[in-house]
Amino acid sequence: MLFKLERNYTFMNKKYVLVILSLFICLLAGCGNRGIPVINQDMLNQKISVLVLSSASVTASASDPISQALNTWRDANGIAYEWVKDLTVLDDNVVSKLKTKSYDYIYVVGNELFASANETMKLGLSSSKWTFLQSQPFAEGSAVVLDNQASLLQVDTQQMETMKNKWIQDLLFQNVAVEWVTQSTRPIPSAWAPSEEADHIVLLDNNPQWYQQLVFQINQHRASWVIFYSPADPAQIQKAKSIGVSVMDFSGALSADLNWTQILDNRLAIMKAHSWQSGTQNYNLQELKELKMK
Template identity: 35%
Template sequence: MKIWILRLFSVMMVALVMSGCGHQLPVASEELLKQKKSVLVVTSPDLPAGLDQKLGAALNEWRSADKLAWKWLPQKTALDDEALNSIRETAYDQVIVIGSALFADAMKAAAEFPNVKWSLYQQSPERSPAPIQPLDNTAVWQADAGTYTILWNDWVKQQKLAGAPIIWITTTGNQVPATWAPSEEAEQIVMYDPENPEQWFQQLTFQAKQINAKWIVLYTPEASAELTKIRSLRIPFLDMTASVNYSLNWDPILNGIRENVKTDSWKQGLYTYSENEATAQMK
């Protein structure tokens, strides 16, 4: 009798095992969510034309092809409570911020959430980007400010060889390269003062006559409103801010972000966009 019972029990166990073959046990939705990689994307309102559509298409592709979970907060002028609460409530693999205007807020938030990886992307090139020191949990991508210098080096050298003095119009935030206007030639630099435009123009007129300027070069976009006055001096004029076509190629940049998240290849640091990601040409 005991032997018969043992045999019956064995047959039942085999049947149970066989019935389970080829059927995957259901996974709890919470466990599945934990297995997915997830990112929070925050973008500023001043994205280049078409970038928001390109970003939306990329995010949908990442979700379908890579099973990447994401949340996108567009048109943000600051990392507000909505963004910060989302970081508190969700264990994101990365927070991706696109837009230089959000960098200051992002650095403060990165200090508040040291266990979160932050990736900051400049949305358009700046000749003199604000200096930034990445934290241990931040990676920052910026355009190479030196590109402007490289493009204009030959022209500036030609003027110097020809003995043609240049008056540079700029601001403290847009320093003219020292190789173009060394400190001993300070009289060739005029700092634009939007608070006192008449006094500033008088100073420009005085210095241009003092050095017998052969060129006036606008090195800061802040003074673009004064072009009519500048041209009234009847000195050859060059607007460097409008003479370079510098654009970012977002397809390779977004592909890099995708690969970064997929392969866990995130690394802290300050980076410049590669030649494949940014192009600059003289107009």
């Protein structure tokens, strides 16, 4: 009888050790993914599935809430997700995911990714619902060509224009001389630069002498401000700053403080209610905490 008990005890010990080893191996496998779940197609088919793509410029103020929200989506709502971050473009790795896996929703976070995301979406690799989340007010190159597969969440353009207009009016009220730099396709609003002040405007279109002309006009009018109304190359803006006057780049004049926790909570509510809609929408008052001139 004692021999039999010892054999059973030894057998139980071995079984216990095997269980512990199995758990240990699973833990090691999980650590290899740096805490970001990797899901297979079977998991995707069983629940709502999400792919999040965020740009390299997304700061901790956005990435931390994204991480927390995704964990909540998974743990409390049974949503399977993958998150590919620090992207500059949608690369071959992302394209491969779209070819081999099916996602219900794809979120693109960061203006810098919008152009390549547009091109990838046009490939028709996925029937996913794409949502583009602006990380900052509109900048050149961050436009989205929307169709019935895509939604854009952005800062209200009318609110932006109102803020820019107030800033200009406050500046002109001080009777300071302003030189404008733009393209012929983007004329300065007449309320800011009346036609009789055309000699305060410098056009960049095919004008290699724009800098010399700008310097001449600044000296002629004793201007203290240069405003780039159309998007310009950073080198051109830096060159204007070297003149020694104040320079404003209107294409990047505003910054937004976004409430990412609220933004993602609202996306979750939409997924749960199956109420996703294509088209352009503005951040609401809870999602946009502050919009200001830089």
